[in-house]
Amino acid sequence: MSAGTLRHWLNAEAAASPFQAFAQRAWLGWLQLLRNPLGMIGLLIIVALLLVAAFAPVIASQSPYEQNLRNVLAPPSSEHLFGTDELGRDIFSRVVYGSRITLLIVLLVSVIVAPIGLLVGAVSGYLGGWVDVALMRLTDLFLAFPSLILALAFVAAMGPGLENAIIAISLTAWPQIARLARAETLTVRNSDYIAAVRLQGASPMRVVLRHVLPMCVPSVIIRVTLNMAGIILTAAGLGFLGLGAQPPSPEWGAMTSTGRRYMLDSWWLVTMPGLAILTVSLAFNLFGDALRDILDPRSS
Amino acid sequence: MIAVDDLVVSFGDDDEVKRAVDGIGFEVREGETFGLVGESGCGKSTVLRVLAGLNPSYDGRLRIAGRDIGPRRDKALMKSVQMVFQDPYGSLHPRQTVNAQLMEPLRIQGLDDAAGRVERALDAVGLGPAFRYRYPHQLSGGQRQRVAIARALILEPDVLLLDEPTSALDVSVQAEVLNLLADLKAAGGLTYVLVSHDLGVIAHMCDRLAVMTEGRIVEELDVQELVAGAARHPYTVTLLRASETYGEGGVPAATSETNEATIPEPRKT
Amino acid sequence: MHEPLLRVDGLHVSFRTHRGLVNAVRGVSFEVGREKVGIVGESGSGKSITGRSVMRLLPPAAEARANRLSFRDIDLLRASEKQMLDIRGGQIGLIMQDPKYSLNPVVRVGDQIAEAYRLHRGGNRKAARASAMAMLEAVKIRDPERVYRLYPHEVSGGMGQRIMIATMLLAEPDLLIADEPTSALDVTVRLEVLSILDELIETRGLGLIFISHDLNLVRAFCDRVLIMYAGRIVEELPASELEHARHPYTQGLLAALPRIHERRERLAVLQRDPDWLDGPTYR
Numbered sequence: 001m002s003a004g005t006l007r008h009w010l011n012a013e014a015a016a017s018p019f020q021a022f023a024q025r026a027w028l029g030w031l032q033l034l035r036n037p038l039g040m041i042g043l044l045i046i047v048a049l050l051l052v053a054a055f056a057p058v059i060a061s062q063s064p065y066e067q068n069l070r071n072v073l074a075p076p077s078s079e080h081l082f083g084t085d086e087l088g089r090d091i092f093s094r095v096v097y098g099s100r101i102t103l104l105i106v107l108l109v110s111v112i113v114a115p116i117g118l119l120v121g122a123v124s125g126y127l128g129g130w131v132d133v134a135l136m137r138l139t140d141l142f143l144a145f146p147s148l149i150l151a152l153a154f155v156a157a158m159g160p161g162l163e164n165a166i167i168a169i170s171l172t173a174w175p176q177i178a179r180l181a182r183a184e185t186l187t188v189r190n191s192d193y194i195a196a197v198r199l200q201g202a203s204p205m206r207v208v209l210r211h212v213l214p215m216c217v218p219s220v221i222i223r224v225t226l227n228m229a230g231i232i233l234t235a236a237g238l239g240f241l242g243l244g245a246q247p248p249s250p251e252w253g254a255m256t257s258t259g260r261r262y263m264l265d266s267w268w269l270v271t272m273p274g275l276a277i278l279t280v281s282l283a284f285n286l287f288g289d290a291l292r293d294i295l296d297p298r299s300s
Numbered sequence: 301m302i303a304v305d306d307l308v309v310s311f312g313d314d315d316e317v318k319r320a321v322d323g324i325g326f327e328v329r330e331g332e333t334f335g336l337v338g339e340s341g342c343g344k345s346t347v348l349r350v351l352a353g354l355n356p357s358y359d360g361r362l363r364i365a366g367r368d369i370g371p372r373r374d375k376a377l378m379k380s381v382q383m384v385f386q387d388p389y390g391s392l393h394p395r396q397t398v399n400a401q402l403m404e405p406l407r408i409q410g411l412d413d414a415a416g417r418v419e420r421a422l423d424a425v426g427l428g429p430a431f432r433y434r435y436p437h438q439l440s441g442g443q444r445q446r447v448a449i450a451r452a453l454i455l456e457p458d459v460l461l462l463d464e465p466t467s468a469l470d471v472s473v474q475a476e477v478l479n480l481l482a483d484l485k486a487a488g489g490l491t492y493v494l495v496s497h498d499l500g501v502i503a504h505m506c507d508r509l510a511v512m513t514e515g516r517i518v519e520e521l522d523v524q525e526l527v528a529g530a531a532r533h534p535y536t537v538t539l540l541r542a543s544e545t546y547g548e549g550g551v552p553a554a555t556s557e558t559n560e561a562t563i564p565e566p567r568k569t
Numbered sequence: 570m571h572e573p574l575l576r577v578d579g580l581h582v583s584f585r586t587h588r589g590l591v592n593a594v595r596g597v598s599f600e601v602g603r604e605k606v607g608i609v610g611e612s613g614s615g616k617s618i619t620g621r622s623v624m625r626l627l628p629p630a631a632e633a634r635a636n637r638l639s640f641r642d643i644d645l646l647r648a649s650e651k652q653m654l655d656i657r658g659g660q661i662g663l664i665m666q667d668p669k670y671s672l673n674p675v676v677r678v679g680d681q682i683a684e685a686y687r688l689h690r691g692g693n694r695k696a697a698r699a700s701a702m703a704m705l706e707a708v709k710i711r712d713p714e715r716v717y718r719l720y721p722h723e724v725s726g727g728m729g730q731r732i733m734i735a736t737m738l739l740a741e742p743d744l745l746i747a748d749e750p751t752s753a754l755d756v757t758v759r760l761e762v763l764s765i766l767d768e769l770i771e772t773r774g775l776g777l778i779f780i781s782h783d784l785n786l787v788r789a790f791c792d793r794v795l796i797m798y799a800g801r802i803v804e805e806l807p808a809s810e811l812e813h814a815r816h817p818y819t820q821g822l823l824a825a826l827p828r829i830h831e832r833r834e835r836l837a838v839l840q841r842d843p844d845w846l847d848g849p850t851y852r
Contacts, residue, residue, distance in 0.1 A: 015433035021397050025435070031587070192391035193401075195354050196451060200405035201378035210404070214395050339755035340726075441612070470611035470782060472839035475825035479835050497755065504827035504836065527830055542756040543829060545789065 029294045039290020045283030053099045060093035064250040073266045083268040085259065091272050094250035098273065101251045102280060105166055105235045110224050112170040117177025118213060118220055124178070125185030126208050136182070139175035147172035147230075148237055155243040162251070165244040169234050173227060180223050184216040218295035225288035229281030236277050252277050301459060301491045302328040302351065307360035309346050320346045322515035323360070328459075333485065333492040335502040335509030335523075337539070343515040344495045348461050351493065352383045365458060379409050382452035386464040388444035392436040398422070398447050399432045405455050421450040424487075425480060442473035446480065453484065462494045466501060478505060499543040503527055511536045573600035574744050574776045575623065578637035582618050582800075585630050593618045593631070595800040601744065605770065605777045607787030607808065609822075610797035616780050619797070620746045623778070624663055625653050640744065659689045662737030666749040668729030672721040679705070679717030682736045689740035704735040708765050727758035734766055744776040751786070763790055784811070784822055796822075804851040816851045817842065 015021035033039055052059055061081075068088035076083040082091035124135040142150065147169075154168035155161075188194060189212065197211050238244035239253025247254060252273040259269030309321040321343040328334040336344040349355040350362070356371035363369065364381060385391035393401055402421060406414040422431060425446040436444055445465060452460055465481070466474040478501065485492060496502050502509055503526055510520045511533065519533035531537055582594035594615040599606070610616040622633045625645060638645045640661060643652065657663070665671050673681060682701035683694070690700075698717075705713035708731040716728065724732065730750060737745060750766070751759040767790065770777050781787050787794055788811045796804040796819050804816040814820055824837035842848075 014430040015397075018397060018399060018433060021433040021435065192385040192387060193393040195352075196383070196385070196391060196448075197404060197408075198354065199352055199378060199381070199383055200408045200455065201375040202404075202408050206408070211393060214393075339757065471784070471822055472611065472825045475827075475836035476838050478827065479838060482835065498827075499756075499829050500827040503829045503832065523832075527832055529830070538757060540829070542760045545760055 032294045033290055036290045036293060038286045039293070042283040042286030042288075042290060045279060046287055049099055049103065049280055049283070052096055053103045056096050056100060060090075060096040062090050062093050064089065064094040064097040065248055066090070073262060073269075075266070076268055082272040083266070085255075085269050086262060089248075091255075091268060094255060095252070095272055095276050098250040098252045098255065098276065099280075101162065101245060101249065102232060102235070102276075105162075105169070106228055106231060106284075108166045109170050109173060109231050110228070112166075113173045113177055113227075114220055114224050116170075117174040118181045118216055120174070121178040121181025121183075122185045122208050122212050122216055125182040126189050126212055127204065132182075135178070139178050142172065142175040143179075145172075148234055151234060151238060152241070152243065155238060160243045160246060162245040162249070165235060165238045168238070169231055172234070173231060176227070177220055177223060180219055181216040184219055185212050188212055188215045222288055222292045222295060225284055225291055228284035228288070232277060232281045232284070301330040301365060302334075302493070303361075303363040304347070304351075305361040305363075307347065307350065307358060307362070309343070309350060309355065309358045319515050321350070321358075324510075324512070324515070324517045325360075326510050326517060326520060328491060328493060330491055331489075332507040333494055333505050335506035336493065336495045336512060337497065337499060337502050337509055338512035339497055339539075342512045344512050345463055347512075348383070348463050348493065348495050351459075352381060352461050353378065354383075375409060379455045380458045381461065382455055382457040382459070383461040383463065384445070384448050384452050384465045387468055388441045388448060389436075389468070391448050392444055392451075394436055397433050397435055398427075398439075401447070402451055402454055405451065409455060411455075417454055421454040424453065424484065425450045426476075440473075441469050442476060445469060445473075445477055449477075449480065449484070456489075458489065459491045459493065462492060464496055465494070467496065467498065474501075481505070499526070499540060511539065573602045574641060575601040575778075576637055576639050577619075577623070578635060580619065580622060580633065580635040580638060582615070582622055582627065582631055582633045584628075585632070593800055594622070594633075597797070597800070597802055599795055599802065599805070601776045601778055603743075603774050603776050604793060605767075605779060605791040607779045607781060607791035607794045608797060609781055609784055609787050609794060611782060611822075613799075614797040615800040616797045617748055620663075620748050620778060620780050623746060624657055624661060626657070626663075655689075658685065658737070658742070659740050660742050660744065662740065662742040662745045664730070664733050664737055664745065664747040664750045667753050668726070668733045669721060671733055672729065674721050676720075677717065678719055678721060678724065678732050682732065682739060685736045686739045700739060701735075704739050705732070707738075707769065708732070708735045709761075710735075725758075726754050727762055730754065730762050731765060734762075734769070738769060738773070741773070742775065744778070745770070746778045746780070748780045749782070750779075752781070752783070759786075785826065799846050801846075802850055803845060803848070806852070814851075816845075818845055819851075 009020065010024055010027045012020070015024055033043070066089060068084070070088065071084055072086055072088045074080055074084040080090050080092065082095060085091055085094070120135055120139070124132045150172045151165070151168040154171055155164050158164040158167070194207060194211055197207055235244055236253030236256065239251045240257040242257060245251035245254050247258065255273040256270045259273070263270050304327070305325045307321055307324050308319060310317045310319050312318045324347065326334070336347060338344045346355065350358050353373045361368070364377070367377070369377070399418060402418045403414055406417055411417065418432065419429060422429065427443060427446050427450070431439070431443065431447070439447065462481070466477050469477060481492070482505070484490065492505070494502065494505055503523055506523050508520065508522050509526065510517045512518070513535050519531065519536045521531060525531065529540070531540055577600070578598045580594055580597040581592065584591045584593055597615070597619055608616045608619060618627065618631070621627050622638070623640070623645065627633060633646065635646060640656065643656065648656065672678060679698070679701055682704060683697035686692070686697045686700050702713050702717060705716055710716050710728065710731060716724070721729065747766070751762055754762060779787060779791050788808050791808045794806060794808050794811060795802050796816065798818050804814060804819050806814060811819070811823070814823065818839070821837065821839035825839055827836060
């Protein structure tokens with residue numbers, strides 16, 4: 001299909017298939033994103049992060065674990081772009097490989113958090129009654145603790161490590177999503193289109209899964225994207241406290257943690273991974289804001 | 301077709317119970333169009349929601365197609381009673397295509413030849429196949445209401461409940477939708493219950509009607525009586541006069557009366 | 570006829586959208602004196618936008634231009650924002666469809682009326698309160714003392730609309746723009762509100778622009794009717810002669826109305842003619 005016919009297909013007045021209808025919607029969203037420069041910057045950084053993670057072995061100048069005790073704490077130079085750390089490891093390579101860990105955390109947390117939060121919130125909001133009371137008190141319980149403290153407690157109980165850190169972060173992140181999904185559900189559940197499906201004889205589960213959830217998904221996607229920055233920071237915090245990824249893993253938080261002992265003389269140990277954390281969480285925030293403009297039905 | 305006896309619907313807490321519907325009864329014959337008229341808050345929409353099964357907390361007896369109906373309904377019964385809502389902008393799922401919204405009832409009820417049924421339903425309400433994969437936001441108010449009617453009729457119900465189906469539409473679109481409803485009924489097998497505040501619409505569509513105010517039916521009459529101006533209950537007469545004043549080019553009666561009254565000028569201090 | 574209060578000549582309003590420029594109003598001209606002028610049209614005909622252009626209350630994406638848009642001798646298109654603040658609510662009052670959205674939900678209605686009075690007329694609290702009370706009486710609210718202390722959510726639709734009328738009339742404007750003022754009301758309440766509005770307009774000698782989708786309402790209530798279609802006035806005629814409308818669109822609208830005392834098998838369906846878009850205006 002040539003570019004001209006594709007454009008025509010995307011802008012056609014009447015879609016001829018469900019796929020075309022979907023593609024037209026996506027296309028419109030894309031056009032909207034193009035007009036939002038900050039959102040585009042965010043997206044570009046996220047795409048760059050994905051590429052860096054995918055091609056880490058090609059981009060990194062050496063192995064992130066390779067030590068060189070004769071060249072420790074070397075400042076940034078053409079040979080070591082971001083300098084070297086206390087064991088003579090190339091910081092640039094470590095930051096590049098660290099992106100894989102960050103992405104893994106981001107991915108796993110959203111895969112765990114979004115479905116749990118959505119389901120708990122939608123079921124709670126749609127069914128109401130004692131189900132609602134029980135589920136919402138449970139979320140209150142989780143929300144009552146500062147998320148980092150809660151994560152700390154979990155990791156302390158289960159032992160330090162990347163997997164446990166991910167589980168701990170997920171446990172602290174779902175209640176907000178559940179709250180949001182519940183609020184959305186409450187506005188949707190008395191609408192006529194839900195009444196219409198109930199009239200057709202749909203079971204409550206079908207109503208929730210097929211008709212209520214799709215209405216909550218956009219705001220949840222926005223929320224999760226905006227939360228990403230917080231998740232990355234919590235992961236870095238856990239790493240920094242020695243409770244997340246363990247050395248010698250090139251996790252950004254753990255890197256800043258070990259680097260802080262040399263902070264006064266060798267600023268690059270802390271600054272480089274710190275900048276990486278900053279850039280990526282900023283990117284997720286910018287992209288999340290742009291997504292809100294596109295997906296939020298209230299804005300249009 | 302439908303028999304309602306001593307129906308009571310209450311809202312509110314124990315200390316402050318409000319009876320939205322206060323012991324009403326009426327019968328709708330098979331194949332007729334029965335109108336429920338009243339002003340906002342009179343309980344007419346609540347009655348319709350009870351008939352639809354959307355409001356399970358009520359007292360009183362309800363019979364549809366010769367069967368006693370409890371608060372819980374089975375799938376077959378749900379299929380036989382469908383509803384068209386007032387607001388065409390709120391009655392279609394904003395994130396589903398027309399096709400998806402028409403397929404859904406067929407899947408729920410497990411009917412065969414879904415694609416063919418969708419095509420025929422769109423055809424019946426005067427929308428071509430071009431509308432099949434559109435989203436609601438790509439449709440005008442009148443087109444949305446046609447989709448809503450198609451969605452209700454695709455299950456081939458016996459009873460169609462119409463809750464102010466045209467009050468959100470322009471006059472010319474209202475005429476099209478009312479004609480469509482009349483045609484669909486003429487095609488056979490349907491009983492309508494039409495709720496409206498508009499006596500013009502009721503007089504045009506209905507065979508018989510009941511006038512409601514404050515949760516009660518104050519008068520039940522044939523449409524011929526309404527047309528001939530033979531309403532007896534004072535409330536019906538008031539309603540009729542109010543509708544006529546701004547209904548058929550009459551001189552506003554109330555204005556000429558009140559012109560005599562003195563109007564207090566604002567005191568200036 | 571009196572000297573016209575409002576003169577509109579060749580008003581165009583266009584909106585910038587992502588699909589390009591949309592012309593919502595395309596060359597509308599009319600004058601309003603101390604009389605009741607109805608603007609009738611279906612949704613999207615540009616009737617509300619015409620009303621809002623007069624108040625300069627258009628959304629930022631809209632652009633209005635006209636050969637002339639003047640109130641008395643004030644050029645509304647060139648007036649400063651400060652001047653407009655004085656005109657809006659001061660010399661031109663606006664009554665909207667749903668009073669719920671026009672009243673501040675956390676301030677007692679009486680205080681809102683008094684506030685409006687002080688904004689445009691100055692004076693102390695006591696005087697403002699007395700005028701507010703008198704105005705509530707003027708719109709036939711039986712127990713003004715009680716209503717004065719109510720919050721907007723505690724008043725019914727009809728009462729809310731009377732309060733809106735009271736608020737608007739306190740500043741003693743010369744022109745009122747009412748945009749679907751009774752569409753949200755029940756027929757019996759509508760009758761009361763309209764007769765109050767009618768009375769106040771008659772006794773105070775105001776001009777009124779009555780924007781509505783309801784032909785019958787406008788026919789019964791107004792002196793003169795402008796019919797709008799697709800951003801243009803297609804017909805202008807005295808309300809009493811609406812029955813003899815000549816434009817096929819007006820005729821079609823009238824024929825499409827269901828009537829109480831006249832049963833018809835089918836309602837006439839309006840056949841839209843593309844020629845109406847740029848056809849002549851019947852006057």
